[in-house]
Amino acid sequence: MRARVMYIAAAAFAAAALVVPLWGFSMSAPQYPDETLHLQVERNGIVGDVHEIETLQHYVGVHFPTEIPELKWATRAIVASVGLLALGALVGSGAAAHVYRVLCAAALVTFLLASAGAVQARLYQVGHDRDPHAPLRGMRDFTPPLVGPARVGNFTVWSFPHAGAMMLLAAAALSVAGSRKARA
Amino acid sequence: MKRHPFLLVAATVVVTLATVHTMGCGASRSLRSLAAEKVYVAPGELDKYYAFLSGGQSGSVFVVGVPSGRLIREIPVFEPRAAYGYAMNDNDPRRQELVATGGVWGDTHHPVLSETDGMPDGKYLWINDLANGRLARIRLDYFEADRILKLPNMQGAHGIAVVSPNTKYIVVNGEFELPTDGLVTNPAAYTSVVSFVDPDAMQVKFQVRVNGNIDIADTSKDGRYSFSTVYNLEQGRDMGSMIQYDRDAVAAIDIPAAEKAVAAGRGEMRNGVPILDPEQNPGVLTLIPVPKNPHGINVTPDGRYAIAAGKLSPTVTIIDAHTLKIVAEPEVGLGPLHTTFDDRGNAFTSLFLDSQVVKWNIDKAVKGAPDYIVDRINVHYNIGHLQAVGGDHMHPAGDYLIALNKLSKDMYVPVGPDLPENQEIIDISGEKMKMLASFPTPPEPHDATFMAVSVLKPLVHQTYTPVDDAVQAGKERVVRTGPHAVAVDMTLIRSAYTPDSFQVREGDQVTLKITNVETIRDMIHGFALPDHNLNIALAPGYTKTMTFDAGKPGVYWYYCTNFCSALHLEMRGRMLVQPKEGTVTLTDWHAAENVKGQVVPGVPSTGGGK
Numbered sequence: 004m005r006a007r008v009m010y011i012a013a014a015a016f017a018a019a020a021l022v023v024p025l026w027g028f029s030m031s032a033p034q035y036p037d038e039t040l041h042l043q044v045e046r047n048g049i050v051g052d053v054h055e056i057e058t059l060q061h062y063v064g065v066h067f068p069t070e071i072p073e074l075k076w077a078t079r080a081i082v083a084s085v086g087l088l089a090l091g092a093l094v095g096s097g098a099a100a101h102v103y104r105v106l107c108a109a110a111l112v113t114f115l116l117a118s119a120g121a122v123q124a125r126l127y128q129v130g131h132d133r134d135p136h137a138p139l140r141g142m143r144d145f146t147p148p149l150v151g152p153a154r155v156g157n158f159t160v161w162s163f164p165h166a167g168a169m170m171l172l173a174a175a176a177l178s179v180a181g182s183r184k185a186r187a
Numbered sequence: 188m189k190r191h192p193f194l195l196v197a198a199t200v201v202v203t204l205a206t207v208h209t210m211g212c213g214a215s216r217s218l219r220s221l222a223a224e225k226v227y228v229a230p231g232e233l234d235k236y237y238a239f240l241s242g243g244q245s246g247s248v249f250v251v252g253v254p255s256g257r258l259i260r261e262i263p264v265f266e267p268r269a270a271y272g273y274a275m276n277d278n279d280p281r282r283q284e285l286v287a288t289g290g291v292w293g294d295t296h297h298p299v300l301s302e303t304d305g306m307p308d309g310k311y312l313w314i315n316d317l318a319n320g321r322l323a324r325i326r327l328d329y330f331e332a333d334r335i336l337k338l339p340n341m342q343g344a345h346g347i348a349v350v351s352p353n354t355k356y357i358v359v360n361g362e363f364e365l366p367t368d369g370l371v372t373n374p375a376a377y378t379s380v381v382s383f384v385d386p387d388a389m390q391v392k393f394q395v396r397v398n399g400n401i402d403i404a405d406t407s408k409d410g411r412y413s414f415s416t417v418y419n420l421e422q423g424r425d426m427g428s429m430i431q432y433d434r435d436a437v438a439a440i441d442i443p444a445a446e447k448a449v450a451a452g453r454g455e456m457r458n459g460v461p462i463l464d465p466e467q468n469p470g471v472l473t474l475i476p477v478p479k480n481p482h483g484i485n486v487t488p489d490g491r492y493a494i495a496a497g498k499l500s501p502t503v504t505i506i507d508a509h510t511l512k513i514v515a516e517p518e519v520g521l522g523p524l525h526t527t528f529d530d531r532g533n534a535f536t537s538l539f540l541d542s543q544v545v546k547w548n549i550d551k552a553v554k555g556a557p558d559y560i561v562d563r564i565n566v567h568y569n570i571g572h573l574q575a576v577g578g579d580h581m582h583p584a585g586d587y588l589i590a591l592n593k594l595s596k597d598m599y600v601p602v603g604p605d606l607p608e609n610q611e612i613i614d615i616s617g618e619k620m621k622m623l624a625s626f627p628t629p630p631e632p633h634d635a636t637f638m639a640v641s642v643l644k645p646l647v648h649q650t651y652t653p654v655d656d657a658v659q660a661g662k663e664r665v666v667r668t669g670p671h672a673v674a675v676d677m678t679l680i681r682s683a684y685t686p687d688s689f690q691v692r693e694g695d696q697v698t699l700k701i702t703n704v705e706t707i708r709d710m711i712h713g714f715a716l717p718d719h720n721l722n723i724a725l726a727p728g729y730t731k732t733m734t735f736d737a738g739k740p741g742v743y744w745y746y747c748t749n750f751c752s753a754l755h756l757e758m759r760g761r762m763l764v765q766p767k768e769g770t771v772t773l774t775d776w777h778a779a780e781n782v783k784g785q786v787v788p789g790v791p792s793t794g795g796g797k
Binding site for chain 1: 680681706708752753754757
């Protein structure tokens with residue numbers, strides 16, 4: 004019963020992640036008082052102060068990733084997770100069901116770790132794969148951390164999990180908790 | 188031995204003088220720091236009030252922060268300003284209005300704010316052009332002039348006022364008398380009008396004829412009367428003949444009565460405006476006799492009294508604003524010109540000749556109490572208008588007052604014979620007035636009005652929403668639209684013009700439409716074109732169109748005049764003008780373009796070299 008509720012909740016959280024931003028970035032600099040720039044990575048791409056950030060990028064030669072194939076895969080993986088989690092609520096309480104849920108939880112955790120890796124890889128790429136002819140000199144390559152601040156020129160860039168990532172994290176936690184063996 | 192008493196006395200005197208001197212300095216230092224603290228607004232902090240000062244012969248409005256006295260903005264109105272890209276080219280609607288209504292300069296005197304319930308609502312500010320008989324409206328959401336109106340049937344638009352409490356009309360006094368028709372040399376036949384302007388349509392709804400020179404205006408707080416001081420009832424044409432009568436007048440116009448008469452068709456139509464003749468419409472105009480050649484007229488915040496300043500008489504005339512009866516005429520000092528108010532029943536009158544502000548208690552003066560004068564403070568020098576925060580509205584703040592002085596003399600470092608104007612900020616929160624600070628401006632503020640930053644700041648836009656026909660990024664184009672016409676649609680964004688070059692032919696009329704496609708505040712770009720008399724400024728989101736002659740064959744670099752980014756100096760492009768005749772083609776300019784992404788020989792690989 005307990006596992007079923009957890010899996011239903013986990014499926015709901017995973018489904019909600021489809022409609023809210025997954026990851027967020029904010030950029031602040033002294034000349035943007037009260038107007039910190041924001042980017043949100045959503046299932047369909049990047050939204051927010053794209054226009055302004057693209058305008059700024061050409062000074063430092065940072066490429067703004069417009070095509071992100073990982074997002075397509077991530078969407079599919081989230082949809083699959085919703086299905087797997089919902090199934091986990093239906094499979095009953097036998098030993099086979101338990102094994103299923105353990106596998107399900109493992110799959111979800113693996114997906115999240117892979118996603119974190121993909122985001123970090125992208126962040127590395129943004130900081131290193133820069134236009135050598137960018138006007139501004141003296142800019143060193145940089146790697147923004149997955150979560151936390153990085154200094155890029157006069158900007159402080161924050162990278163942080165947005166609502167979608169938190170929902171997926173919650174779904175993963177619930178699936179892990181729901182896969183523990185029920186006390187006899 | 189004999190010298191000792193003398194030395195002792197001398198030493199005592201020296202020590203005493205030194206002590207007194209030191210104490211004196213200490214006292215003055217601490218007074219100074221107290222005053223400085225009252226006007227100090229630390230970097231990054233905001234002022235409490237916007238003060239709008241008329242720009243006088245600069246034809247503009249100065250926006251000053253109070254209490255700091257910092258000049259924050261000049262709003263150009265009647266004069267083009269290249270720096271703001273205001274009215275600089277023939278396509279500009281404001282320039283067209285200016286040219287059509289009397290010229291590209293003006294003499295602004297009285298800024299007035301739109302009111303709701305007797306308080307400024309932050310929608311509009313109106314300002315007059317005395318010289319050319321015009322009234323301009325400034326939108327306060329963008330701080331820019333949006334309409335300029337030529338007032339028919341009058342010359343010299345002087346005093347203006349908003350009809351309280353909800354801005355029903357803008358009252359504009361015609362100061363210079365005119366013949367009603369044709370060229371008449373005998374001034375006895377001249378007459379003036381008070382105009383009532385619809386604030387939204389910016390149209391004169393009706394005018395009321397008044398003989399003499401109509402000077403300063405205010406209105407009763409209930410919307411019933413407009414009050415105008417009138418001098419030269421003698422209708423003389425030179426100074427000597429204008430000061431013969433012992434008394435001139437305050438003209439009180441009953442607005443509902445005038446509206447009724449206009450609705451009944453009793454106005455004489457002239458240039459599309461009905462003019463009411465008071466002799467044929469009794470009840471519309473009441474002339475209240477006041478000492479000759481009065482100047483200011485100010486209605487108390489509670490709407491009880493209209494106070495006319497004597498100018499040549501050392502008195503102010505207190506008129507009941509409902510019964511129109513004179514209730515008192517107290518002496519205040521030499522050369523009283525204007526009056527403003529605090530929130531505690533006190534009036535402050537400027538004294539031109541005494542170079543003072545006199546504070547007096549209205550109730551005491553009305554009752555004839557001998558101690559109605561509360562305080563006097565010296566100002567520097569020859570004060571004209573003065574305005575306390577909110578003194579012209581229904582709820583004065585009673586904290587600061589600005590004295591707008593006519594002469595500055597020794598107040599600033601000498602800058603040649605044309606001295607700056609001097610404004611002074613006075614603390615009126617206590618019983619005694621305290622001089623806090625002074626600040627100079629270009630010529631020549633006459634009057635001021637205030638708005639609380641807390642009210643206006645949320646209403647102010649900092650970028651424009653692009654108009655429907657704005658040029659969009661990616662949709663830029665250069666098209667030949669006729670044998671001698673080229674249209675260029677251009678966008679601007681840090682740090683490039685698109686297109687960054689275009690080609691026209693000698694003899695072409697170039698119609699250039701530019702949109703600044705920036706979306707963040709303060710990212711203003713300029714477009715200056717050498718040798719074509721062209722420089723405009725574009726705030727984010729703004730679109731401007733200008734038409735100009737291509738000029739002589741050659742290469743013209745257009746560049747950004749408003750510092751925008753690390754690549755501001757590189758923000759430029761070329762207009763290439765081909766000769767009209769012959770088959771000479773300029774060297775292939777396309778090939779020279781777009782060196783982006785290529786290694787350009789001779790350019791060092793490190794260091795921007797800026």
